[in-house]
Amino acid sequence: MALYEKSASQLSAMLKNKEISSVELTKSVFERISQVEDKVEAYITLDEENALAKAAEVDKKRAEGAELSPLAGIPIGIKDNISTKGLRTTCASRMLENYVPPFDASVMTKLRAHDIVVTGKLNMDEFAMGSSTENSYFKKTKNPFDLTRIPGGSSGGSAAAVAACEAVMTLGSDTGGSIRQPASYCGVVGLKPTYGAVSRYGLVAFASSLDQIGPLGKTVEDVAMLQTAICGHDKMDATSAYREYPDLAALLNSDVKGLRIGIPDEYFGEGIEDGVKAAVIEAVKELEKQGAVVKHISLPSTDYALSSYYIISSAEASSNLARFDGVKYGFRAEEYDGLVDMYEKTRSQGFGDEVKRRIMLGTFVLSSGFYDAYYKKAKLLQRRISAEFAEAFREVDVIAAPTVPTPAFKIGENTDDPLKMYATDVCTVTVNIAGLPAISVPCMNKAGELPVGLQLIGDKFAEDKLLGAAYAYEKAVGGFRLPNL
Numbered sequence: 296m297a298l299y300e301k302s303a304s305q306l307s308a309m310l311k312n313k314e315i316s317s318v319e320l321t322k323s324v325f326e327r328i329s330q331v332e333d334k335v336e337a338y339i340t341l342d343e344e345n346a347l348a349k350a351a352e353v354d355k356k357r358a359e360g361a362e363l364s365p366l367a368g369i370p371i372g373i374k375d376n377i378s379t380k381g382l383r384t385t386c387a388s389r390m391l392e393n394y395v396p397p398f399d400a401s402v403m404t405k406l407r408a409h410d411i412v413v414t415g416k417l418n419m420d421e422f423a424m425g426s427s428t429e430n431s432y433f434k435k436t437k438n439p440f441d442l443t444r445i446p447g448g449s450s451g452g453s454a455a456a457v458a459a460c461e462a463v464m465t466l467g468s469d470t471g472g473s474i475r476q477p478a479s480y481c482g483v484v485g486l487k488p489t490y491g492a493v494s495r496y497g498l499v500a501f502a503s504s505l506d507q508i509g510p511l512g513k514t515v516e517d518v519a520m521l522q523t524a525i526c527g528h529d530k531m532d533a534t535s536a537y538r539e540y541p542d543l544a545a546l547l548n549s550d551v552k553g554l555r556i557g558i559p560d561e562y563f564g565e566g567i568e569d570g571v572k573a574a575v576i577e578a579v580k581e582l583e584k585q586g587a588v589v590k591h592i593s594l595p596s597t598d599y600a601l602s603s604y605y606i607i608s609s610a611e612a613s614s615n616l617a618r619f620d621g622v623k624y625g626f627r628a629e630e631y632d633g634l635v636d637m638y639e640k641t642r643s644q645g646f647g648d649e650v651k652r653r654i655m656l657g658t659f660v661l662s663s664g665f666y667d668a669y670y671k672k673a674k675l676l677q678r679r680i681s682a683e684f685a686e687a688f689r690e691v692d693v694i695a696a697p698t699v700p701t702p703a704f705k706i707g708e709n710t711d712d713p714l715k716m717y718a719t720d721v722c723t724v725t726v727n728i729a730g731l732p733a734i735s736v737p738c739m740n741k742a743g744e745l746p747v748g749l750q751l752i753g754d755k756f757a758e759d760k761l762l763g764a765a766y767a768y769e770k771a772v773g774g775f776r777l778p779n780l
């Protein structure tokens with residue numbers, strides 16, 4: 296098995312035992328990139344030179360006997376909306392095509408202290424708005440299991456890179472499903488952490504009250520390792536939670552005896568493909584076989600989740616994206632006549648269609664005439680959805696549902712119909728609305744089939760329970776499957 300195919304935990308042990316060096320591993324990953332990147336197109340920017348220099352530095356530290364993190368020397372790719380000092384961060388937008396941040400996001404500061412090797416910046420939907428990575432200004436990433444299909448979005452590059460072994464692990468961001476949904480389509484594991492567990496400082500804001508950075512990896516253990524490294528209180532993020540976090544990888548335990556799993560009937564209704572339902576139910580049965588207790592529950596406001604999500608997220612986006620005005624940083628139109636014209640031309644030319652649609656929708660729902668009818672109602676529904684989850688978690692430990700209603704769709708299939716595209720988020724947005732953690736773990740992983748994800752949703756800060764259940768399931772059915780590229 297080539298080095299790039301191995302999981303982070305396997306590689307970490309090999310590095311520690313000096314069976315391999317980080318330079319060897321990093322070269323293996325870049326060799327893989329040179330073989331498959333033409334087909335997959337997961338990256339916007341590659342950073343091979345700095346990656347190899349960092350790998351050599353880690354090898355030197357190790358040779359000198361330094362005490363290193365389990366992540367030291369592991370090649371990790373970063374979604375292109377996370378600020379990386381000195382490395383271009385575009386948000387897949389023309390607006391930031393040439394933007395090089397002068398600072399690191401807090402997650403990057405943390406990961407650099409763990410001595411990770413940064414492979415480069417991964418493709419995404421522009422400003423993380425989308426469900427297929429087709430909204431990137433630069434390129435369309437392909438699903439490694441079928442190059443005619445989308446990898447999901449908005450962290451499509453992050454999921455495809457893990458599946459295609461173009462990075463050992465990656466970071467994504469999830470505002471309404473953007474880590475879990477592409478993880479599901481690409482057959483990898485993705486965790487959306489509890490709101491406030493991971494600092495958003497340096498994450499280019501889409502919808503600040505919903506955004507969270509989180510890990511994607513080949514295995515549950517890898518994701519637990521990376522999550523442990525990035526979480527923690529940060530004074531640079533006012534919504535960051537004051538708490539201590541355990542070592543989630545060390546806590547991993549596949550004992551699910553007595554674990555109460557809730558099945559919300561609303562997540563198995565119309566619009567969810569039969570094959571997906573069957574795969575998820577089978578996965579729950581596997582956990583039941585291992586001693587988990589399954590219970591049907593109801594989350595009646597699920598029907599309103601999509602509308603609330605698209606109102607709240609667009610409202611926040613319209614405000615957050617006001618800063619891209621051609622003055623502060625980024626793109627500016629070349630020809631204009633005065634200040635107002637400059638704003639207008641810069642924003643017309645700098646943003647793509649989906650981003651403009653969200654800004655218009657957001658501005659509309661916040662306008663004085665419509666605020667009560669839309670934004671206020673969406674916020675009330677947010678409270679109701681959160682309350683229903685809180686009620687459910689009095690009776691169950693985790694909730695099991697599909698991550699996405701169908702397997703990956705064809706490139707171009709939903710591009711002319713935004714509402715159809717939005718509908719693919721129906722199983723994921725509730726989690727962000729309620730600020731909960733959730734994981735997607737592959738549950739249809741047979742050769743010849745497109746991947747499907749099992750979504751496990753937990754109560755706030757119950758990442759340990761989610762990871763434990765996902766780990767138990769993964770152990771029973773087998774882990775990562777390499778796509779045929």
Ligand code: GLN
Pocket residue numbers: 423424425426448449468469470471472473474501608720
């Ligand atoms: N697909 C959703 C949207 O387009 C979620 C995006 C995200 O989580 N960043 O808004």
